[in-house]
Amino acid sequence: MKLSREARDVLETSMLQNRVGAKDRDEIETLVAILPDDRVLLYKNVVSNPLGDLYRYSIHIRIQHMLTFVTFLMLAFTGLPIHFFESFWAEPFNQVLGGVSVTRIIHRTIAVIMIVSMIYHVLTITLGSWWRMRAGTFDIRRTIIPLWKDVRDFREDLQYFAGKRKTRPEMDKFNYKQKIHYFAAAFGNTVMVVSGSSFLFPELWAMILPTSVASHWQELMRLSHPHEALLALLVIAFWHWYNVHLAPGRFPMQWTFLTGKITREHQIEEHFLEYLRNLVEQPAERKALQDMLESRELLAETGRKGGKS
Amino acid sequence: MMTPLKPWQKVVAYSALALVGLWTLWGLFAIWVMLTDPRG
Numbered sequence: 001m002k003l004s005r006e007a008r009d010v011l012e013t014s015m016l017q018n019r020v021g022a023k024d025r026d027e028i029e030t031l032v033a034i035l036p037d038d039r040v041l042l043y044k045n046v047v048s049n050p051l052g053d054l055y056r057y058s059i060h061i062r063i064q065h066m067l068t069f070v071t072f073l074m075l076a077f078t079g080l081p082i083h084f085f086e087s088f089w090a091e092p093f094n095q096v097l098g099g100v101s102v103t104r105i106i107h108r109t110i111a112v113i114m115i116v117s118m119i120y121h122v123l124t125i126t127l128g129s130w131w132r133m134r135a136g137t138f139d140i141r142r143t144i145i146p147l148w149k150d151v152r153d154f155r156e157d158l159q160y161f162a163g164k165r166k167t168r169p170e171m172d173k174f175n176y177k178q179k180i181h182y183f184a185a186a187f188g189n190t191v192m193v194v195s196g197s198s199f200l201f202p203e204l205w206a207m208i209l210p211t212s213v214a215s216h217w218q219e220l221m222r223l224s225h226p227h228e229a230l231l232a233l234l235v236i237a238f239w240h241w242y243n244v245h246l247a248p249g250r251f252p253m254q255w256t257f258l259t260g261k262i263t264r265e266h267q268i269e270e271h272f273l274e275y276l277r278n279l280v281e282q283p284a285e286r287k288a289l290q291d292m293l294e295s296r297e298l299l300a301e302t303g304r305k306g307g308k309s
Numbered sequence: 310m311m312t313p314l315k316p317w318q319k320v321v322a323y324s325a326l327a328l329v330g331l332w333t334l335w336g337l338f339a340i341w342v343m344l345t346d347p348r349g
């Protein structure tokens with residue numbers, strides 16, 4: 001496979017950061033050279049464990065995801081009967097929990113746990129980046145920070161889905177879709193925390209804000225809180241859950257949030273640049289790939305196309 | 310090519326899917342409630 005300029009740069013940076021020796025470098029270069037040019041052949045033929053083959057998320061990120069998703073579901077579940085406490089359907093919900101005042105206490109307690117999870121996350125990514133910078137292994141392309149490449153990837157992926165392109169773009173550890181989702185969630189959480197805190201501490205917000213703004217603030221927050229919640233609910237139910245449960249290759253569930261690992265197939269299809277780093281960092285993966293290429297007769301130098309089905 | 314799920318893995322995965330399905334119903338109910346809210 002002839003690597004694109006971007007892929008070549010990612011590979012070189014990774015080999016440099018991991019202080020790869022001459023023997024390993026030679027092994028990696030040889031392996032890359034015999035990869036078939038058609039990446040689809042690769043991900044259609046690799047054997048993948050649905051629970052995941054390649055490391056992706058640390059235990060900290062998995063705990064944060066778990067905390068966020070449990071608190072999110074519970075907040076949305078308790079929030080609706082609080083907002084519509086006078087409705088006929090809300091009364092039984094609130095009665096089961098001990099009345100609307102108890103539902104409010106539960107809602108606020110869970111909100112505190114969600115905020116703790118957010119702080120935990122910010123600390124994790126900040127300290128993790130700082131640690132990598134000190135170790136000389138930081139690479140901005142491997143982070144969730146949006147780059148111009150994401151705009152191009154977005155365009156090329158749309159072209160692929162419209163049938164105007166043969167393969168999907170070579171995307172990095174976090175692709176454009178995940179970055180949009182991540183920052184939408186960060187924005188949504190901020191709106192929810194700010195608006196929720198203005199219900200709990202109205203005097204505090206009145207003190208902070210100029211008088212002309214403070215008079216409209218509460219009204220604005222009362223509109224923002226339920227509508228942002230509805231938006232989040234739509235995004236989670238119809239976008240995120242599609243991507244991790246129903247999308248081809250993921251059904252019935254993607255296990256990454258539990259195991260912290262991604263399947264080989266998924267990594268090559270949607271995160272090819274990260275897969276190149278996996279080849280540098282994990283000699284066992286090189287062996288697995290080499291064995292697969294040989295057993296499926298996919299070695300580029302043989303000139304044969306089309307693997308065994 | 311994905312290796313098949315073991316029975317216990319199927320239980321976990323399909324239970325999670327069922328939970329997601331049920332919760333989506335709650336989501337649809339929430340959308341209906343909010344869109345028909347006379348307060349706007």
